[in-house]
Amino acid sequence: MRKKINFININSFENVIVFSSILFLVNLIFPYHSSGFVYLINELLLFITIFLLYKSLLKLLQEKSYSPLSLILNSGILAAILFFILSLTNSGFTLNNDGTVYYNFFNSLLSTLIIFVFIGSIVFIFTSFQILFFLRSKKDLSTYFNVMLFFLAISFLSNLLLVFDPSLDYPRDTFFIVSILLITINSVRVAWIAFLNKKQKKYLLIISIVLTVIYSLTFSLLIESNVVKKIIYAFSPGFHTIFSLVMIYGAIYFLVIFFTTLFHLPTAEAFDRKALQVSSLMDITKLMTQVFDFKELADTITAMTTEICNSNSAWLVTKENNKIVLNSVYKIGFVDADKISYSLLEKNNINEILVINNSDNKIYGQNYNSIVIAPLKVYDKINGYLFTARVKENNFDDDEIKSVEAFANYASVALENAMLIKKSIEKERLEKELDVAREIQRKILPLKTPKYDNLEISALFIPAFEVGGDYYYFFELDNNNLGFVVADVSGKGISAAFIMAQVEGVFESLSKMISSPKDILIKVNEILIRNLGRKNFVTAIYGKLNFDSGKLTVARAGHTPILYLNKEKIFQLRPKGIGLGLDAKEIFQNSLEEMEINLEYNDILVYYSDGIPEAKNNTNEDFGYKRLEEIVFKNRNNDTDTITNEIMKELSLFTKDKPQHDDITLLIFKWKKN
């Protein structure tokens, strides 16, 4: 059962071997096909062998999917071999006087072998043609081809009629001519030529004309040479017919290929470029998902740009904070690219692709004749520009400009992608940095607020996301004095945190050594000015409270004023003084004022950082000093914790969902001694 299925499978190569072996034996045993029966058997065997060989070869070739050129080359080599053998046969075999071929065993064996080579070659050539026929064709053309196949078979088989009557050759000749007609029609299917590149087309042009000649000569040998004709005829008239038809097919087909290629040649370059563009666009899409390094991507883009539009140089600039930054250059110097970009972008407001030709004398330097500038847009926002320049006389044509535009569109998305990734990495780094800053801040702030009999103290600190640089501390001094500092370092993040750490150290040590708040601030300024960067400064209030006398001495260096509530009245204490780090010595020293207050029972003092009055609501309105004063006044009879809570409640009601922008420090004292 299984064997049977195998046998039925007509694509199987074993069947070919079986049939060809039988055919071979038959031909060795009966070199002359004198009897009609042998002739009939031989023809049928041959037909089946050819058919099976054709089927299995077709399957083989289809599976391997060779390139059209290699198919042509292989079949061409076979055709050349055929031609060579036929020519040798033509001169090598001698004819008997009666015009029949002289046979002996050796001759018989040789000719049979040769015939087998022929069979194989012809089937291969024909199969190649069939593969080429269907290559790159969009429509279903199998009907055309199958009709032709049918007529080829009929032409072969119509030779059988000759057994019964040698004069019955007209059906064969008719089919033969019809087959030629069909071959001619099918020969114009050469769609695949368009997809070859220019180099391949040139190559094909030469091969096709050579092959046209070879096929034509082989065909003429088949028809003209008596020897060849006799040998093949003697073997099988049907095979002679097929052989001739395939040779004709070859001759016509390659002639068509020759002319088609010839006509395609002028447009080959344009076609090549289009193909390159398509593959470049595909490459960049691939790159988008693989390359996240901005620089690497930019370099690839500039290199590709020169390819897709036949230009000499390309470079890419990005817009960062309204500044033009040169990112990547290809076959142009950094300095030149920079100068050209600047001069062109300054003069032109580029929103669409722009072509500048040197005829207008607008291009810096004498090197380039034509420059294309393509904006790199994402969501209508221009992130940069892609430049490409050509030295040659001829300007960019519309097609090339369009390709640059299309390419720039893809490139801008790819670059945006890379940029976003870069940003997210940077953000992560920044967050780590902020973690460090927060840690520093957390460590230098007091762990808990001190408690005293005569003084109620509440301290609140709320850090902003980007550490704002607020700092406060209490120092227990000699003679029943309490020292305290409230400070705010300019700037944010890790740099503010470092300065804050410095400030803490300075105050810590100076508070023990110097008694007067003014003198402490003068000394702190002296030390800080040496260590602060030019653009950094610190605002601070330093105060000293004596628990015995209730005398408060304060100095203020640019810090937000102190709120002072005394006897149902609230006002700002604003001793003069400029920020620390603003001036080296005299101005700071001269500006600084020390203030003394003798506290009375239930007096309230509020120290705070600018994070409170400068807190903003959704319409960017400041919380301001007025609101703060009102809340304190309204809650003047409550304890400090309640006042703190009320301030924070009102503040959060005011800012709502607006994020906190700066650190908030709030320190409230209430004097409880009569």
Add this chain to the structure above:
Amino acid sequence: MADFNVNLREKDSVSVIDVKGFLDAHTAPELENVFNKLIDTNQFKVVVNFNELNYISSAGLGVFMAYIETMRENNGDIKFSNMKENVYNIFDLLGFPLLYEFFKNEDDAINKFLESGKF
């Protein structure tokens, strides 16, 4: 945060910088760029017009501190004009009026430069 904008123009050989919007740690670099450009081109007489500035943070103030010395060393200065009250208060609190000159309007600031130039 709202946007920040900076514009540079020249008036009677004095550079006038118009600042607009919110000047804070994030937008300060834009202003720094302008100052760098001025120093590169040896322009040291600067008036900053605050007419359209709504907010300045400590980092914004830092920009002026960073460049004032260079300007003064080169016989120039940074003068401020047209400041809104809330912005002026921030400068005032810090004691800037002791260190910088503030003017009601831009022309007064420019004239101050021109007068001092005569001597």
